[in-house]
Amino acid sequence: MPGGRRPARPTSRDVADRAGVSQATVSLVLRDRWHGRVSPARAEYVREAARALGYRPNLAARTLRLGQRRTALLVVPALTTEFFARVHSGAARMAAEHDIGVVLYPSPGGVGPAPDPFASASATVDGVIASSMAAEALAGLRDGGLPLVMLDSEPGLAPAVATVNPDISDGMRQICSHLLELGHRDFGHLAAAVDTWTFHARARVLAEALARSGSARLVTTERAALTVRDATSAAERALRANPRPTALVCDDDVLAAGACKAARRMGLRVPQDVSVTGIDDLVLAAAVEPELTTVRLPAEEMGSAGLAALLSVLGGREAGNTLLPVELVRRGSTAPPPGNGGVPPGP
Secondary structure (H helix, E strand, C coil): CCCCCCCCCCHHHHHHHHCCCCCHHHHHHHHCCCCCCHHHHHHHHHHHHHHHHCCCCCCCHHHHHHHHEEEEEECCCCCCHHHHHHHHHHHHCCCCCCHCCCEEEECCCCCCCCCHHHHCCCCCEEEEECCCCCHHHHHHHHHHCCCCEECCCCCCCCCCCEEEEEEEEHHHHHHHHHHHCCCCEEEEEEEECCCCCHHHHHHHHHHHHHHCCCCCEEEEEEEEEECCHHHHHHHHHHHHCCCCCCEEEECCCCHHHHHHHHHHCCCCCCCCCEEEEEEECCCCHCCCCCEEEEEEEECCCCCCCHHHHHHHHHCCCCCCCCCCCCEEECCCCCCCCCCCCCCCCCC
């Protein structure tokens, strides 16, 4: 509080007193070692007391006291997704520099909400870095007091102690500015059929940027799973809209690859008949023909910044919210729209 002292941090003794149990019982429950030693009802009393008090164990002190190496749990979609493989690479590099272990928990279902990995992890890890998780998967963190750093997630989302995000809003604004400068006025949006903050933000900023232009419009929005096959079908639907969009703005590079495939199937040329943009700058972006105009997201930097934020929290410091810059990479999949002689209109 300004001009005053901070409230005393609740201790395990406070939790024990509130729950009517011993400190040893509190330790067993919050480290998930209570099974067969504490009744389920009493374990729930302890968890409720910890939640009510806002108790978070001093994991840094525990690590020093026990002489253990710190360990972070990294929760990401399956590493067959290149973007999250690069996130892991960045986190692992930072971990090696600070002698902290990283345990990887990829979602068995691939891209999408991960099931709850925290039922036993709170006994063995000191903190969590997570992306693309359903809110219900955080229940174990609320119970066990593990600090959580969220990647590519809504800032201030409880119970995260910090967030690390690419500046996705700026990336979408850069895409819109580029296409508007080329002369495009009829836009289509190939949106990821994934219910997460980052994809909602992309749709919102796209709509806002086109509305601010005063001359452009969003002709159609088609949603697709993050596969080339689904994206191809969705892009074919978008390209049948009336009027047909001259630019397809895709939520990621996989969707953009599907859009390029759909255009070819329909006898359209990229970029002469339709421009296509992506987001991520995966290896795929330079493998398609023409090469893809896209926004480069700093995946490795996200992983390393996420681990750095967790280390700050474990060291007793505030981590806050980190916003990483992004970059529009102009390649061959964008050009002026058809019908204007290949020259962007003047201001």
